[in-house]
Amino acid sequence: MIVLHNGEETEVPEGTTGKQFLQKFGYRRAMVKLNGEQLQVITFSKMTLNEGDEITVKRISGGG
Amino acid sequence: MSVQSSRYGRQEIFYGIGPEGQEKLKKARVAIIEMSAIGTAVANNLARAGVGFIRLIDGDYVDISELQRQSLFTEEDARNERVKAVILKEYLGSVNSEIEVEDRITILDGSNADSLLSDVDVVVDASDSFETRLLINEACHALKKPWVYGGALAASGMVKVFLPGEEEPCFRCFIGDEEFIPGETPTCATEGVLCSTVSMIAALQCAEVLKLLTDADSVRSDLISFDLWDNSFDTFTVEKDPECPVCRGEYSFYGKASKAQTVSMCGKDSMQIVPSNEGEIDFEKYAEKLKNRGKVKYTKYTLDFDDGDVEIKLFKTGRAIIKHVSDEKRARAVYAEYIGL
Structure with a gap:
């Protein structure tokens, strides 16, 4: 199925959970919004993604 | 105005x-x-x-x-x-x-x-x-x-x-x-x-x-x-x-005595050594000590040493940057040999 990952169409398997999604893209310390609503990473991780979901993930920036 | x-x-x-x-x-x-x-x-x-x-x-x-x-x-x-x-x-x-x-x-x-x-x-x-x-x-x-x-x-x-x-x-x-x-x-x-x-x-x-x-x-x-x-x-x-x-109010860093640290310097191909007890380095004395081993120059703020192999920038507090070294042990060994731990 296709989801929007930071605005880009991205294919993920049906039934992908938030946790699997974050792992797939190597996110650890990050802020997450699902369809415009901010979620705690722990809450997002337990959810199952749906076709067309818009997922915004921003890594916590550490450079100076 | x-x-x-x-x-x-x-x-x-x-x-x-x-x-x-x-x-x-x-x-x-x-x-x-x-x-x-x-x-x-x-x-x-x-x-x-x-x-x-x-x-x-x-x-x-x-x-x-x-x-x-x-x-x-x-x-x-x-x-x-x-x-x-x-x-x-x-x-x-x-x-x-x-x-x-x-x-x-x-x-x-x-x-x-x-x-x-x-x-x-x-x-x-x-x-x-x-x-x-x-x-x-x-x-x-x-x-x-x-x-x-x-x-x-x-x-x-x-x-x-x-x-x-x-x-x-x-x-x-x-x-x-x-x-x-x-x-x-x-x-x-x-x-x-x-x-x-x-x-x-x-x-x-x-x-x-x-x-x-x-x-x-x-x-x-x-x-x-x-x-x-x-x-x-x-x-x-x-x-x-x-x-x-x-x-x-439980802190891991604040108020703790500083420990000797050896850290990689972002983007500089160098290691920085911060001694546990920072003091006031006498550059004149160190320049005298190091002058027979390589090129030494110093300003009010830093002392530079280079013998063609080892390159060190020493600060007044005893902190030093060991250049062209990415290995922690090697950096500490250089510091110990030239500056003294």
């Missing part, structure tokens, strides 16, 4: 600051941690805005690889490996002679945080490590100071004001834990960074600093996140973690 033609006229006619706000800025005290790309831009902005006292905290020297983004340094500074805080003190003094700029050639640690941060109104984070930010967070929590986090990576950045107060989330609440696995977070050395990114972060941070110093009621409570390359601009809420040890 009319407001229009006075030094701070454009700020004094701005509704958010005005003459009263400008007077507050004149009396204000700010510490900027690290003269990085963000730090130089912040220092420039705040000095021009008329912030009365600015403390520049940095223990590094200028490298050619930094000129792309650290906007106040020159090729000559890089050629002469000049100490950043000293250059900026001179430069900002020429930009605004009405303010006081203090250079502190050191690295913020658990044992010096009180002396560096307790007498300022706002602390600005321009560091490039999460460990330093965790220390800033603990120190500012203990000292009840507001601080402004700014983080950059490639074309993206984040800015958040952390305020003192029991109901306020802190940086530890934000990042979840302090156990960073080496390599888990991408860095500017691995992902790159644009000068535009750090300028944007510095601008956002400085606006918040001016609000804090003029008692504005519009200080941002949310976190700003942007990416200049994918054209995104977003805000996030940072929630308080009820289990956060820092919010309970």
Whole structure:
């Protein structure tokens, strides 16, 4: 199925959970919004993604 | 002199600051941690805005690889490996002679945080490590100071004001834990960074600093996140973690005696050694000791040694940068042999 990952169409398997999604893209310390609503990473991780979901993930920036 | 033609006229006619706000800025005290790309831009902005006292905290020297983004340094500074805080003190003094700029050639640690941060109104984070930010967070929590986090990576950045107060989330609440696995977070050395990114972060941070110093009621409570390359601009809420040890006053870094440290220097192919007991090095004595082993030269701030194989930059406190070395053991061995542990 296709989801929007930071605005880009991205294919993920049906039934992908938030946790699997974050792992797939190597996110650890990050802020997450699902369809415009901010979620705690722990809450997002337990959810199952749906076709067309818009997922915004921003890594916590550490450079100076 | 009319407001229009006075030094701070454009700020004094701005509704958010005005003459009263400008007077507050004149009396204000700010510490900027690290003269990085963000730090130089912040220092420039705040000095021009008329912030009365600015403390520049940095223990590094200028490298050619930094000129792309650290906007106040020159090729000559890089050629002469000049100490950043000293250059900026001179430069900002020429930009605004009405303010006081203090250079502190050191690295913020658990044992010096009180002396560096307790007498300022706002602390600005321009560091490039999460460990330093965790220390800033603990120190500012203990000292009840507001601080402004700014983080950059490639074309993206984040800015958040952390305020003192029991109901306020802190940086530890934000990042979840302090156990960073080496390599888990991408860095500017691995992902790159644009000068535009750090300028944007510095601008956002400085606006918040001016609000804090003029008692504005519009200080941002949310976190700003942007990416200049994918054209995104977003805000996030940072929630308080009820289990956060820092919010309970349990600190891991602040107030702890500093330990001898050997750390890799971002983008410099060098290792930095910070001895556990920093003191006052007599450069004349060391130059005499080392002159038969290689080339030695020193200034008021640093001593450089080069024997064709080993290259060392020694600071007055005993901190040293061992160049062209990426192995911790080798760096410590060089330090022990040439400087003495």
